[in-house]
Amino acid sequence: xMKTLEDYMNMSYRMEIVEDKDEGGFVxxxxxxxxCITCGETxxxxxxxxxxxxxxxxxxxxxxxxxxxxxxxxxNYSGQFKLRMPRSLHRxxxxxxxxxxxxxxxxxxxxxxxxxxxxxxx
Numbered sequence: 667x668m669k670t671l672e673d674y675m676n677m678s679y680r681m682e683i684v685e686d687k688d689e690g691g692f693v694x695x696x697x698x699x700x701x702c703i704t705c706g707e708t709x710x711x712x713x714x715x716x717x718x719x720x721x722x723x724x725x726x727x728x729x730x731x732x733x734x735x736x737x738x739x740x741x742n743y744s745g746q747f748k749l750r751m752p753r754s755l756h757r758x759x760x761x762x763x764x765x766x767x768x769x770x771x772x773x774x775x776x777x778x779x780x781x782x783x784x785x786x787x788x
Contacts (some may be wrong), residue, residue, distance in 0.1 A: 669734075674724045677738045681716055683709060698735050699723050 679696045686693050686705065693715040695703040704719035707710030727734050732750035751759075 671721070671724055671728060674728075674734060675721060677737050679720065681713070682714060694719070695721060696723075698737050699727075 679698050682695050684693050691705050691707045692709050692712040693705045693708045702723040704715040706715045760770050763770040
């Protein structure tokens with residue numbers, strides 16, 4: 667059964683919001699909808715504009731018969747993976763997390779998310 671515009675609009679597409687340090691304001695895109703991008707002076711206006719851009723993008727794709735990718739589901743990810751590392755790194759991470767007063771797991775998640783944020787803006 668073919669999905670309608672409203673079916674796609676009701677799907678939870680991941681939205682990426684990046685501050686535009688050169689021009690000011692914020693740029694919003696949907697990674698699962700290639701080329702669907704907009705901006706706004708504030709985060710709030712950028713999000714409102716993003717919903718309009720998403721609707722226009724989906725309408726055009728449906729009219730042109732373009733295959734629309736459904737949003738990536740978090741159900742495909744357990745939130746766990748096994749990582750082997752040198753003992754010296756393990757010791758260093760354990761010491762740093764102890765100093766911060768958090769578990770090594772929380773500390774590693776913090777480090778990974780901080781670096782992921784850096785690389786996702788390049």
